[in-house]
Amino acid sequence: xNEPLLDVRGLTTSFETGQGRLTxxxxxxxxxxxxxxxxxxxxxxxxKSVTALSVMxxxxxxxxxxxxxxxxxxxxLLSLSEAEMRSIRGGEISMIFQDPMTSLNxxxxxxxxxAEVVRHHGDTGERTGFWSEMRRKYVTGxxxxxxxxxxxxxxxxxxxxxxxxxxxxxxxxQLSGGMRQRVVIAQALAGxxxxxxxxxPTTALDVSIEAQILNEILELSEEFGISVMLIxxxxxxxxxxxxxxAVMYASEFMETGHVDDLFEDPHHPYTEGLLASIxxxxxxxxxxxxxxxxxxxxxxKPSGCPFQDRCDYAFELCxxxxxxxELDSTxxxxxxxxxxxxxxxxxVDESGHVTDVPDEAVAALERxxxxxxxxxxxxxxxxxxxxxxxxxxxGGSDEPERRGDRDEY
Amino acid sequence: xxxxxxxxxxxxxxxxxMFFVVTVVFFAVRAVPGDPARxxxxxxxxxxxxxxxxxxxxxxxxxxxxYFQWLRRLLTGNFGESIRTGEPVLGSLAxxxxxTLSIAGLGMVIALVIAIPTGILSSVxxxxxxxxxxxxxxxxxxxxxxxxxxxxxxxxxxxNVDAVPTFGYTPIDEGVSPWFRSIIxxxxxxxxxxxxxxxxxxxxxxxxxxxxxYMRTARAKGLNSNLVLxxxxxxxxxxxxxxxxxxxxxxxxxxVVAVEIVFGIRGxxxxxxxxxxxxxxxxxxxxxxxxxxxFVLANIVVDLLYTMINPRIKYGGGE
Numbered sequence: 001x002n003e004p005l006l007d008v009r010g011l012t013t014s015f016e017t018g019q020g021r022l023t024x025x026x027x028x029x030x031x032x033x034x035x036x037x038x039x040x041x042x043x044x045x046x047x048k049s050v051t052a053l054s055v056m057x058x059x060x061x062x063x064x065x066x067x068x069x070x071x072x073x074x075x076x077l078l079s080l081s082e083a084e085m086r087s088i089r090g091g092e093i094s095m096i097f098q099d100p101m102t103s104l105n106x107x108x109x110x111x112x113x114x115a116e117v118v119r120h121h122g123d124t125g126e127r128t129g130f131w132s133e134m135r136r137k138y139v140t141g142x143x144x145x146x147x148x149x150x151x152x153x154x155x156x157x158x159x160x161x162x163x164x165x166x167x168x169x170x171x172x173x174q175l176s177g178g179m180r181q182r183v184v185i186a187q188a189l190a191g192x193x194x195x196x197x198x199x200x201p202t203t204a205l206d207v208s209i210e211a212q213i214l215n216e217i218l219e220l221s222e223e224f225g226i227s228v229m230l231i232x233x234x235x236x237x238x239x240x241x242x243x244x245x246a247v248m249y250a251s252e253f254m255e256t257g258h259v260d261d262l263f264e265d266p267h268h269p270y271t272e273g274l275l276a277s278i279x280x281x282x283x284x285x286x287x288x289x290x291x292x293x294x295x296x297x298x299x300x301k302p303s304g305c306p307f308q309d310r311c312d313y314a315f316e317l318c319x320x321x322x323x324x325x326e327l328d329s330t331x332x333x334x335x336x337x338x339x340x341x342x343x344x345x346x347x348v349d350e351s352g353h354v355t356d357v358p359d360e361a362v363a364a365l366e367r368x369x370x371x372x373x374x375x376x377x378x379x380x381x382x383x384x385x386x387x388x389x390x391x392x393x394x395g396g397s398d399e400p401e402r403r404g405d406r407d408e409y
Numbered sequence: 410x411x412x413x414x415x416x417x418x419x420x421x422x423x424x425x426x427m428f429f430v431v432t433v434v435f436f437a438v439r440a441v442p443g444d445p446a447r448x449x450x451x452x453x454x455x456x457x458x459x460x461x462x463x464x465x466x467x468x469x470x471x472x473x474x475x476y477f478q479w480l481r482r483l484l485t486g487n488f489g490e491s492i493r494t495g496e497p498v499l500g501s502l503a504x505x506x507x508x509t510l511s512i513a514g515l516g517m518v519i520a521l522v523i524a525i526p527t528g529i530l531s532s533v534x535x536x537x538x539x540x541x542x543x544x545x546x547x548x549x550x551x552x553x554x555x556x557x558x559x560x561x562x563x564x565x566x567x568x569n570v571d572a573v574p575t576f577g578y579t580p581i582d583e584g585v586s587p588w589f590r591s592i593i594x595x596x597x598x599x600x601x602x603x604x605x606x607x608x609x610x611x612x613x614x615x616x617x618x619x620x621x622x623y624m625r626t627a628r629a630k631g632l633n634s635n636l637v638l639x640x641x642x643x644x645x646x647x648x649x650x651x652x653x654x655x656x657x658x659x660x661x662x663x664x665v666v667a668v669e670i671v672f673g674i675r676g677x678x679x680x681x682x683x684x685x686x687x688x689x690x691x692x693x694x695x696x697x698x699x700x701x702x703x704f705v706l707a708n709i710v711v712d713l714l715y716t717m718i719n720p721r722i723k724y725g726g727g728e
Contacts (some may be wrong), residue, residue: 058628
């Protein structure tokens with residue numbers, strides 16, 4: 001099988017705050033295949049957006065991003081210079097942000113906002129230097145004859161905006177919310193990317209527009225063979241649109257797998273809780289189920305499962321560091337869970353509660369934690385395949401080779 | 410609404426504003442104790458002579474009669490004559506408008522040229538040495554009155570540098586360079602406090618803009634930080650600065666009045682203060698009228714600029 005388009009290993013992002021160190025993304029690993037729609041679902045503040053921004057290296061100085069590897073299409077994004085990274089941003093990987101009211105520049109025509117992406121990442125032969133851009137912005141305006149402008153109009157047409165020539169000369173405030181988000185999509189397509197990160201693209205929109213915009217993103221990405229990382233807090237959206245999904249809670253990926261597996265057969269108590277809280281049309285429950293308690297403080301986050309205080313199944317291993325358990329290898333797509341209940345030596349009853357934790361379960365876990373610590377301290381050891389956690393559904397067969405490449409840099 | 414209609418509307422508004430200003434001034438100067446006739450003839454003047462002079466100047470008539478007479482003459486473009494010298498007010502104003510407008514204009518330019526780059530620098534380098542330095546200088550400018558800055562400039566620069574005179578004004582038709590050198594210090598003195606205010610505005614406005622989503626979008630497009638800042642940020646950050654630049658123009662005009670005295674320049678400000686001291690009513694009214702006209706006009710220009718840099722604003726507020 002092909003290498004994944006994006007392969008992120010051990011991504012950790014933290015912020016220095018007045019109260020202490022806030023871990024916004026904690027040792028997250030995932031991969032996105034070509035042409036795949038990968039969902040990241042989680043509640044507000046769980047670190048979904050920060051994960052995306054970390055991959056794009058778009059966090060400002062306040063955030064510290066550490067990762068073992070961030071491979072994108074054969075390049076290690078972490079090793080790129082800022083200038084090289086700029087050609088990835090908007091070109092190879094583009095983003096769609098949450099609120100089209102605020103993510104478009106109010107004082108620039110929408111045509112120019114799209115055209116500038118075309119100019120910077122395409123082959124239009126137009127000058128993109130600082131003074132050329134400043135002259136274009138403040139003196140001459142964008143020439144409607146230029147290739148970038150014509151391409152912008154094409155893109156507006158592609159995303160279904162009527163009268164694109166006219167619209168291109170207008171400002172964001174002259175468009176409705178749905179139209180604006182279409183402009184944002186056009187902008188994301190303008191650099192001809194292979195991955196679009198859509199960060200809650202419909203949250204700020206009217207529900208009636210939501211489906212339209214989502215379809216637009218999905219249809220276009222399919223048409224142009226673009227992978228999508230869809231960040232959302234809406235499980236319904238995930239179910240309808242994603243191929244694979246990761247459930248994020250308190251800065252960690254709790255469960256990753258194919259969307260059907262995850263919805264039919266959730267293994268993590270948090271996923272279970274989330275699914276149970278969705279109201280159903282045939283519900284006769286008087287109260288929807290809720291997950292009791294609140295999200296833990298991410299400042300000076302303790303090791304161990306962040307969900308343990310709210311978990312009905314909590315048992316003595318829960319304050320040990322989490323490791324990833326891979327389920328049922330016969331499944332088409334890797335299904336991984338970070339919950340010690342999945343430790344094969346831990347005995348679980350029908351209802352899912354832990355009945356017995358034999359000593360060898362504890363010992364096995366300790367060995368594994370130790371092995372992982374060694375692996376993350378020394379990348380060479382990681383080649384040996386001790387780490388069984390990994391986002392790639394393909395397993396680790398072609399990994400040593402690629403890692404070997406990297407050592408040569 | 411077209412530009413012409415908008416301008417026409419604004420000019421009509423301005424007429425009302427100025428009418429209000431001169432009316433207030435007309436009555437206010439007469440409410441202040443002091444009698445022009447007595448000031449002219451001295452404290453021990455003959456009462457009959459005083460009475461005769463008042464008669465001659467029309468000061469014996471009821472206030473409202475004086476007011477309407479003045480207003481009627483004003484409508485025909487006649488600003489009246491100075492009580493003291495008998496010269497037409499308009500002529501005196503024309504003589505002194507040059508230096509004042511030169512100083513105020515150059516002061517504004519200096520303020521903007523200093524304030525906008527340092528404001529941007531300060532916001533980008535927030536809490537770093539550049540920020541502390543420019544913020545301190547800006548606070549210095551805001552706290553110190555223009556005339557004091559003028560005195561310091563005379564002592565420090567004017568006395569030591571022969572090229573810049575510390576006294577007087579050279580009209581522009583005697584050469585651009587002498588003209589420029591004669592107004593550079595007073596212009597700096599009025600521009601500095603104004604620049605301090607604008608720099609603070611620019612800084613906070615740019616700080617706000619830096620946190621906007623569209624700035625993140627611009628970075629996510631792969632633009633370099635200069636393009637993000639100046640192509641995507643600058644115009645947005647200037648919007649509130651331009652608005653306040655118009656309002657705080659009063660700082661410049663007020664500063665000019667005092668600075669002209671420090672630098673011994675015969676400008677509008679000196680004329681105004683002299684005429685107040687002499688209770689030269691027509692001259693006071695004329696000067697205030699001109700100053701308010703400049704202020705109102707400058708604000709129209711600012712509003713036009715504002716509609717240019719902010720596409721969300723339309724002339725006259727919507728269609």
